Amino acid sequence: MSQPVMVAGTIPPPETVLDSKWTYLDNVRRHPGPFTDEDFAETHEFMLSRQEDMKILGAGGLGCEILKNLALSGFKNIHVIDMDTIDVSNLNRQFLFRKSDVGKSKAEVAARFVEKRVKGVSITPHNCKIQDKDEDFYMQFGLVICGLDSIEARRWINSTLVNMVDETDPDSLKPLIDGGTEGFKGQARVIFPSLTSCIECQLDMHAPRAAVPLCTLATIPRQPEHCIEWAHIIAWEQEKPFPKLDNDDPEHITWLFQKALARAQQFNITGVTYSLTQGVVKNIIPAIASTNAIIAASCCNEAFKIATASNPYLGTEDNYMMYSGNDSIYTYTFKHEKKPDCPVCGQLARELEVDPNITLEEFIDSLATRAEAQLKQPSIRGDKTLYMRSPASLEEATRPNLVKKMGELVGNGDEIGVTDPSLGTVNFKYKLTYTRGYVGGAAKENGNAS
Structure with missing residues (x-):
C-alpha cells in the first residue's frame, strides 16, 4: 500500500501525514457514515489497499470522462480499450484530445494525458476491439466499466463475463458497470454476472430501430437519413466498392457519404454530412457533453463504492439508474429482475412465437428485428443442424434447409440453439411455439444433418 493509514479518531505522526491531494477521498474512505457496515472501522484499511491494488478496465465512448x-x-x-482514432468531431466534448492528436489512437492519447496530470496512476492503453481479447485477459481485472456506443459490443462483454464465472472460484466473478447515453437521456447499471439481471435480460429495453421501407429508399427519399440508408443498403450492394463493409473504416464511410450526398442533391434534400453518415450506418445517437459527464460520474461512483464499501451500490437492491435531462434533471432507480429464461444467464429456454409456414430463411431474418433476440448472423441447431454459416462446407450442406418451412424442420414446443459470431461462444436457447392453427409435427427427417 503506497499511502499510510490513518485510523479514524487518531492524529497521525508527522511522517504519516496523508497526501493532501486525496484528503477529500479519505474523508469517505476512512470514516464510517450512515450507510456503512458495522465492521467498517475494522475493514477500511483493507478496503483502501484493495482499491489501490484493484485493476480496472474501462472501454468505450464515455472513455474520457470515465478515465x-x-x-x-x-x-x-x-x-x-478503444479501437477508434481521434476525429475532429470529437474535440468539442472529448476534452483529453487536442487538434494535434487528430488521427492518433484515442486509448493511447487519453492514457498519456491522464498519467501526466494525475501523478501515481498507471494507465495501459489497448487500441483494439474488446472482442479481440480473450477470457484470460479479462480475468486479471477486479472490475469492468463499459461506456460503449454499441449494443452488440455490450452483449459480447456481458456474455463473456457470464461465461467466465466459476462457482468454485469467487475471483472469476467480475462486476460489470455499464453506462450509456442517448442525447439528453442516459443510464447506469451494475451487473454481477450470473447473480443479477444481465444485459441480455434487459435487451428488450433496447429495441432495434424501425426499418425504413425499401420502396422509400429506392424511389422517393424524404430525409437525409433515407439517402444514407440507400447508399448503405442499395448502392453498396450494387457497386461493391470493397469486398466487405467495415463501419469503422473512414474510407468506407467516405464512399457512403459521397454516394448519399449525390442522391440527396438529386432530390433537393439537405443535411447529409460525414458525421450523420457515420451515425446512421453505426446507429450512433449524437452525444451531449453534459449527459456524458453525468453518466460517467455515476459509473465511477459505483466503482468507488464497490471497491471501498463506503456506501451501498447499485446491485444490492436497485440495480438500474435512469437519467433524463430533456425538460429538467430527473433520475430514478429501480430493480431490473433477473429473467429465468435469459439466453445468457438463465436456465430456461426463452419462448418465441413463430408462424410454422415461414421458411427457415425468413425466421433467421426475423431474429434481427425481434426485440428479444436481435441476432444478425445466427446459426441454428435443433435435434440436427439446421443452418450453419461456417465452415463453408457445412454452410453449403445446410443451405437447402433455408427454403423449407419451420413446421417441417422443428416441432411445436421444441428447443433450438442459436449462436451468433458477434456475441462470442454463448448458445442462445429458444423454445418455439407455433401460431396460426399449427397442426402436426415436424418432418425432421427432411432436414440436413451435420
Missing part, C-alpha cells in the same frame, strides 16, 4: 474520474477517485492501475 479522468477513475484516476481522481484513487484507482491506480487502469486499463483502457
Whole structure:
C-alpha cells in the first residue's frame, strides 16, 4: 500500500501525514457514515489497499470522462480499450484530445494525458476491439466499466463475463458497470454476472430501430437519413466498392457519404454530412457533453463504492439508474429482475412465437428485428443442424434447409440453439411455439444433418 493509514479518531505522526491531494477521498474512505457496515472501522484499511491494488478496465465512448474520474477517485492501475482514432468531431466534448492528436489512437492519447496530470496512476492503453481479447485477459481485472456506443459490443462483454464465472472460484466473478447515453437521456447499471439481471435480460429495453421501407429508399427519399440508408443498403450492394463493409473504416464511410450526398442533391434534400453518415450506418445517437459527464460520474461512483464499501451500490437492491435531462434533471432507480429464461444467464429456454409456414430463411431474418433476440448472423441447431454459416462446407450442406418451412424442420414446443459470431461462444436457447392453427409435427427427417 503506497499511502499510510490513518485510523479514524487518531492524529497521525508527522511522517504519516496523508497526501493532501486525496484528503477529500479519505474523508469517505476512512470514516464510517450512515450507510456503512458495522465492521467498517475494522475493514477500511483493507478496503483502501484493495482499491489501490484493484485493476480496472474501462472501454468505450464515455472513455474520457470515465478515465479522468477513475484516476481522481484513487484507482491506480487502469486499463483502457478503444479501437477508434481521434476525429475532429470529437474535440468539442472529448476534452483529453487536442487538434494535434487528430488521427492518433484515442486509448493511447487519453492514457498519456491522464498519467501526466494525475501523478501515481498507471494507465495501459489497448487500441483494439474488446472482442479481440480473450477470457484470460479479462480475468486479471477486479472490475469492468463499459461506456460503449454499441449494443452488440455490450452483449459480447456481458456474455463473456457470464461465461467466465466459476462457482468454485469467487475471483472469476467480475462486476460489470455499464453506462450509456442517448442525447439528453442516459443510464447506469451494475451487473454481477450470473447473480443479477444481465444485459441480455434487459435487451428488450433496447429495441432495434424501425426499418425504413425499401420502396422509400429506392424511389422517393424524404430525409437525409433515407439517402444514407440507400447508399448503405442499395448502392453498396450494387457497386461493391470493397469486398466487405467495415463501419469503422473512414474510407468506407467516405464512399457512403459521397454516394448519399449525390442522391440527396438529386432530390433537393439537405443535411447529409460525414458525421450523420457515420451515425446512421453505426446507429450512433449524437452525444451531449453534459449527459456524458453525468453518466460517467455515476459509473465511477459505483466503482468507488464497490471497491471501498463506503456506501451501498447499485446491485444490492436497485440495480438500474435512469437519467433524463430533456425538460429538467430527473433520475430514478429501480430493480431490473433477473429473467429465468435469459439466453445468457438463465436456465430456461426463452419462448418465441413463430408462424410454422415461414421458411427457415425468413425466421433467421426475423431474429434481427425481434426485440428479444436481435441476432444478425445466427446459426441454428435443433435435434440436427439446421443452418450453419461456417465452415463453408457445412454452410453449403445446410443451405437447402433455408427454403423449407419451420413446421417441417422443428416441432411445436421444441428447443433450438442459436449462436451468433458477434456475441462470442454463448448458445442462445429458444423454445418455439407455433401460431396460426399449427397442426402436426415436424418432418425432421427432411432436414440436413451435420
